[in-house]
Amino acid sequence: MALQNLPLDLILTTENQPRKTFYAESLDELAASIKERGVLEPIVVRPVSGTGSQGGAPRDGKFEIVMGERRYRASKIAGLTHIPAVVREMSDEDAAADALLENFQREDLNAVEKARAIQGLLQFMSWEKVSKTLGVSETTLRRSLELLELPSNIQAELISRPGQGEGAFNEGHARALIALNDDPATQARLAGKVKQEKMNIPDLEKVIGAIKQFPQKKEAFLRVPINVTEQMLKSLGVREERKKPYKAQTAEQHMKAIEKSAATLSELLDSRVVEFLDSQQMNQLLSTTATLTREMEDFNKTVRDAVQNKDYSFREVYIHCPLCGRVELVGSVRCSVCWTILRRCYDCGNYDRAFEKCGVSGAAVYINEAESPKDYSKSYKCPDYKPKFDAQAVKLKMAA
Ligand code: SF4
Known part of the structure; x- marks a missing residue:
């Protein structure tokens, strides 16, 4: 191991770098700090030779970055010609594992990059060793790797602009979309809906659950806002319930419940409320009353048919x-x-x-x-x- 001041021209980046995105703004900040105070922590490199695993230009006499690619890039922006570097002799496997580990432990690595780092480490280590090295359970490792099963456009949402704050698209949203891995088109539309409606994760999960349960209504769920989705689910749930055999012994309770609810509803149907509704509430009211009217009409028709077709004595x-x-x-x-x-x-x-x-x-x-x-x-x-x-x-x- 030797600390040297190496020319930047002799330094090569590595294919095993898990970080695929370097935000320009963040690099500029680091470059400004390097200009003022220099590179405080040396990067770690290893001597390389030949043409590398992917072929290409000869690498004899050059060094490959094991740790510190951000510092290397920022030094270039800062106009440095040399950078302090610790030179270590390392095998390809050790270098890759060290690079992945060093990056994994940085908090600013996004979820997809972390998953890729884990995937990379698993090429050199057993599940058990990766789990011990990173201090996380194998279940956590598997959950992280699941993100890589998402289509590239959804992964890109996390890589290019990981969302911050309520409603922004983030890892939780991406994780919820895994349930629709067999339907990438719907995943993409839902990702757009999350951003457009600033939808939180539980609401997204609700929409996904609705699509799974009632696939014939998918288009409607993709178009309507979450409050309408909830109403639709309620109504569809009731209809599903009605497909089950009716228990005759509950008829008396049922009638009591109808009469009680009818009295409550009758009190609530105070038309003066329309004077106080905004457009969204009015939309909601229209949707609710339309559903209620349709259900009442169906129910009335059934009652009248029963009266016409059966002798009820009175x-x-x-x-x-x-x-x-x-x-x-x-x-x-x-x-x-x-x-x-x-x-x-x-x-x-x-x-x-x-x-x-x-x-x-x-x-x-x-x-x-x-x-x-x-x-x-x-x-x-x-x-x-x-x-x-x-x-x-x-x-x-x-x-x-
Ligand atoms: S017999 Fe009955 S059904 Fe026929 S026209 Fe007269 S009222 Fe109508």
Whole structure:
């Protein structure tokens, strides 16, 4: 080992340098310090000869950097011609291992460079030795190496501009994207979304989880903001739950819950709130009410179909006037309060709902007209109208 003042011209960089990115700003700062105070810590080099492992120009009489490439580069910027260097005779393996180790221990190495350093060390050492040398578990080593399985464009996000602060793309985001290694296009779009929406890691994980669980909705998850994603997940989760067998013994609890929630919702639907919403909140409200309306319509239709198709003893005798809500007997010609036509093909035992036609005459009666007849509709004065359920019989049954 000898300390020498070597000409910079005789010094070569090494292929085993794990740091692939040297930030110009940081090098300039170091160069300014070197100009003022010189190189305080000598670099470490080793004599080389031949043409090197990759071929190329002869290297006889030259030295390869083992540690200190940043200082070497900054010295060049500072205009130095010589640099203090410790010259050591070392094998290729030892030099590579020392270079990787020295760099690994520097805090400013980014996550991908660290992973590459570990990968490099594993060429010369066992997993156990690398783990002991670096003072980290083998699990940590494996987790670090996983970053190298990401597509190069995602790795580049960490190398070129590692994110700082909330919402910036950083190692945690990259690590979350590993779950989508089979879909690089989606990874790239999500990386863009993270930067655009300043998305934090748990939110990104939520979107990735949503894409994994409901791949048919991927496009929507990639486009909507996180709050809408959460609403969609809730709604999709409920639908998934509904695919499971319904437990009849919970019907009573279910009804109680519906009534309680309906009362709460009714209180919440205070339209004055719109005066206090900003555009994002209004967007959210529109999305929520649209979903709610759609679900209510589906639910109402199911309830009405059930009433029409099954004898519930009491309910089928009556019909609610669609205009004023007055309850009348099925088959009543008009509502006794607002005079809306209530005798409908829809409630007639002769109506064929599957083919939307009258079962007696065979004439088409489309569902809209069957449900909401007008003055000119046939059902209004139809002599063949036959209430689906025998109101009189039920009334007698109830009276008994
Ligand atoms: S009300 Fe008259 S037209 Fe309508 S389905 Fe019944 S029988 Fe046919």
